[in-house]
Amino acid sequence: MAIRVQQEDFDVGAESRALQGPAVGAIALFVGTVRSLSGNDSVTAMTIEHYPGMTETEISRIEDEARGRWPLFEVTVVHRVGRLLAGEQIVLVAVSSAHRQAAFDAAQYIMDFLKTDAPFWKAEERGDQLNWVEARQSDSDAHAKWMLE
Amino acid sequence: MSGAMITVLYFAWMREHTGTASEQVTLPDGAKTVGDLMPQLMAQSAGHALALKNMAAVRVAVNRNYGDLKTVVAGGDEIAFFPPVTGG
Numbered sequence: 001m002a003i004r005v006q007q008e009d010f011d012v013g014a015e016s017r018a019l020q021g022p023a024v025g026a027i028a029l030f031v032g033t034v035r036s037l038s039g040n041d042s043v044t045a046m047t048i049e050h051y052p053g054m055t056e057t058e059i060s061r062i063e064d065e066a067r068g069r070w071p072l073f074e075v076t077v078v079h080r081v082g083r084l085l086a087g088e089q090i091v092l093v094a095v096s097s098a099h100r101q102a103a104f105d106a107a108q109y110i111m112d113f114l115k116t117d118a119p120f121w122k123a124e125e126r127g128d129q130l131n132w133v134e135a136r137q138s139d140s141d142a143h144a145k146w147m148l149e
Numbered sequence: 150m151s152g153a154m155i156t157v158l159y160f161a162w163m164r165e166h167t168g169t170a171s172e173q174v175t176l177p178d179g180a181k182t183v184g185d186l187m188p189q190l191m192a193q194s195a196g197h198a199l200a201l202k203n204m205a206a207v208r209v210a211v212n213r214n215y216g217d218l219k220t221v222v223a224g225g226d227e228i229a230f231f232p233p234v235t236g237g
Contacts, residue, residue, distance in 0.1 A: 032237050048236065049160065049161065050236070051158070051160060051210070051213070051229060051231065053213050054210055054213035054214075054229070057213055057214075079236060079237075090237070091236070091237050111237060114236060114237050115234075115236065115237040116234065117215075117234065118234060118236050118237075119160070119210070119229075119231060119234050119236075120234055120235065120236025120237070121160060121161035121231070121232065121234060121235050121236070122235045122236065123161070132161050132162045132232065132235075133235040134233075134235070135232070135233035135234065135235055136235075139237075
């Protein structure tokens with residue numbers, strides 16, 4: 001189990017290689033990045049804060065639930081905090097399994113629940129304005145979809 | 150239980166409104182739930198009142214687990230208030 005909240009960037013290739021193993025046949029990776037185009041004007045940077053202690057607990061709980069649904073070998077979640085510039089990496093979810101379907105589905109599940117449950121907050125910089133990002137209904141819908149299964 | 154202390158945390162715009170990330174608060178006499186704390190917390194400043202006026206838009210955690218206004222609280226607990234999360 002590897003859950004990390006950090007300011008530093010991460011190396012997707014190294015994280016992927018770390019999930020390799022003799023029975024691993026599939027590694028699915030999701031990388032979220034800072035979009036510079038958002039609405040009508042451009043975002044120059046984003047500042048992310050979190051709730052130390054609760055963040056790790058929540059992501060760990062999400063991982064446990066994913067492991068209850070799919071046969072997974074390794075799960076890595078890295079989420080950056082602090083000030084990130086447009087184009088920078090924010091989050092990595094990487095999952096290894098024997099076959100692709102479990103890896104794809106588990107990565108999406110973990111990401112969907114991270115979006116609605118892990119206590120992170122983003123503020124966007126546009127020019128000299130710093131505005132807190134509002135939660136999106138589409139994220140709640142993505143979360144709710146899993147509850148129907 | 151008079152005099153029991155709790156820690157209250159605020160994040161994101163709630164921290165900006167209240168002007169504090171963390172404060173120690175005396176648990177009011179007879180207070181059993183998060184909801185019972187609200188009048189005292191809101192009375193602390195205009196910023197607190199503003200931050201906590203619409204609890205439908207706020208999430209609550211007690212000791213780092215999600216809760217709500219009905220969650221039971223006791224001395225020594227850590228109560229956090231924050232807006233809907235926007236990570237990822």
